[in-house]
Amino acid sequence: MIKTYKSIRGTYDFSPEEACQFNKIAEKARHIFALYGYNEIILPFLEEEGVFVRSVGETTDIVEKQIFRIAKRNDSDSDIVLRPEGTAQVVRYYLEHALYKQSDFNKFSYIGAMFRGERPQKGRLRQFHHIGAEAMGSDSIFLDAEMISLALRLLDEIGITERKLNVNTLGCQVDKEKFMSLLKKDLSARRNELCPDCQRRLLKNPLRILDCKQENCKKIAISFCLSETTGKTYLCDDCNNKFQELLKLLKSSNIDYVYNPCLVRGLDYYTNTVFEITSTALGSQDAIGAGGRYNNLIKNLGGPDIPASGFALGVERVMLALNKSQAQISPDVFIAVIGENLRDEGFKMLRDLRSAGVHCDMDYCAKSLRGQLRYAEKKDINFVVIVADEEYKQGLVILKDMKASTQDKVKKEDLIEVVRGAIADGEGAA
């Protein structure tokens, strides 16, 4: 028995229709990125492990459990991994080429596959795609507002209207640490009321307690957040003022947002503004896009102290939320041939029509005329050129309009012009 193969767990095959949808999303994203001044870069799938350990955070699951490592070719090789996310990699690129020396402000966008060894479920794959943007060199709230409005604009353009925007601020590094220690102190006292997962988080990553899904933990988290944020006990004046200004700016830009004091991000590098866009069309993996400010990341990866902000959309999640089946792309013209002896004439016509830019195809399976017409019908092809012996002797072919159920005899040499005219008429009518 010969072994048969299946796709690797957590990978996904895009069908022609899905690939078409994917490409349309990418095309729209590129258009909007250009409009907003973000230049696309294409970076490798492979990256040195340290890039992510020192940015995303050693204790995050992404680094601790989900990294795909590539086998070393020899002992002197560094630890190579498949990239689990884009931001840290873009920063590596930015630093390696010392782009801050050429310009004090840089904007980049990227579209590409990311890899995480998670357990697959709805909206969660091991190989998936991010569409992202990063901007380095500004601490302005106008940049944060641009990031948020850019992410929303992309979703608008793609056609996702059912969505919710959550925003919050973690404060600068000092504030964030202060907040975490307050959180730790407060919740340690109520440790027994927390779920086992949260008891673990308390030691490892206390911020994550704030978005636990257990009802009881949620209540505790909310009451803590409200008391801390209303009292502003952790946020310094500068961070607080900036965040209030950002909210005002969002409001004046007519962006609907929900201020969610419990919103945190799982990656260590985030500071200050964080945001997340969710869709109810998904399952429990409902974030279709997220991002925020990462003012310490560039410094932590060995660069100068430069502030930055960014976000990413999950393409597969966006496609799930869109839930729109994409029509197949069908040719405009099909060439049906009666009898094998005219097949090479049909093939020549096919070539000439294609040279003239007409989207067309023919039968490769020696089907009967009936079979060929059935095929054209199934593929939703509007025009069929029938090459038949009797007419061909007189220098004619039959052009059949499948929608109108009419047909005319056309001179061979006029075929291209007539076909073009017919297609143009069809498009005009539609």
Place this chain on the structure above:
RNA sequence: GUAGGUGUAGCUCAGUCCGGAUAGAGCCCCUGACUGUGGCUCAGGGUGUCGCGAGUUCAAAUCUCGUCACCUACCCCA
């Protein structure tokens, strides 16, 4: 890593509880009726490791155990 659910034709599924002879349906696809014309109709067209492996039994898709895969949720995150 944890929990629950599901694995039967290319697809969607019935049959499993309560074991019984060649394992079914719909969809899709192909052929023909129509020797040169699609859609409608009708008639044909299936060698399916019943996920895999053991066990129980005269007999297993059906019962037991193991195992693998997928789905959903936890977790994590886009």
